[in-house]
Amino acid sequence: MYGTTRGGRRSTRQRAAVLAALTACDGFTSAQTLHAALLADGVEVGLTTVYRTLHLLEAAGQVDMVRDGDGERLYRPRPADGHRHYLLCRRCGLSLAVDSEEVERWAVEVTRTTGFHDVGHTLELTGVCDGCHSGHNDGRTGS
Ligand SMILES: [Zn+2]
Numbered sequence: 001m002y003g004t005t006r007g008g009r010r011s012t013r014q015r016a017a018v019l020a021a022l023t024a025c026d027g028f029t030s031a032q033t034l035h036a037a038l039l040a041d042g043v044e045v046g047l048t049t050v051y052r053t054l055h056l057l058e059a060a061g062q063v064d065m066v067r068d069g070d071g072e073r074l075y076r077p078r079p080a081d082g083h084r085h086y087l088l089c090r091r092c093g094l095s096l097a098v099d100s101e102e103v104e105r106w107a108v109e110v111t112r113t114t115g116f117h118d119v120g121h122t123l124e125l126t127g128v129c130d131g132c133h134s135g136h137n138d139g140r141t142g143s
């Protein structure tokens with residue numbers, strides 16, 4: 001492997017590299033796919049570091065995370081205008097941003113009435129997209 005790194009400067013750079021690679025990917029991306037993309041770009045980074053960095057980015061609110069049908073975590077950069085909720089196809093991984101205004105209003109209301117602070121929420125919608133359902137989309141090959 002690549003050996004451990006100490007010090008914050010290097011990890012800040014890795015964070016930026018991981019986020020940039022994630023932004024370049026289309027849609028939700030797994031840590032493994034992202035790791036391969038980083039290596040292809042000449043960024044020498046271990047898979048564990050990619051996992052850890054994605055976790056940090058998620059905690060910092062810079063990426064959104066969903067789980068696919070197998071429970072694998074998939075990541076996507078969070079849009080500048082706040083977080084989004086997605087409907088994810090369990091078969092092909094297609095993701096659609098959905099209108100979640102009602103959920104957001106409800107969350108704000110619950111926060112207000114309970115007196116809790118720093119309340120966050122996660123909401124995952126999964127299903128089978130139209131293409132997969134009608135059999136036109138036989139799953140992606142090579143993944
Ligand atoms: Zn699908």
Ligand SMILES: [Zn+2]
Nearest residue numbers: 085100103104
């Ligand atoms: Zn929300």
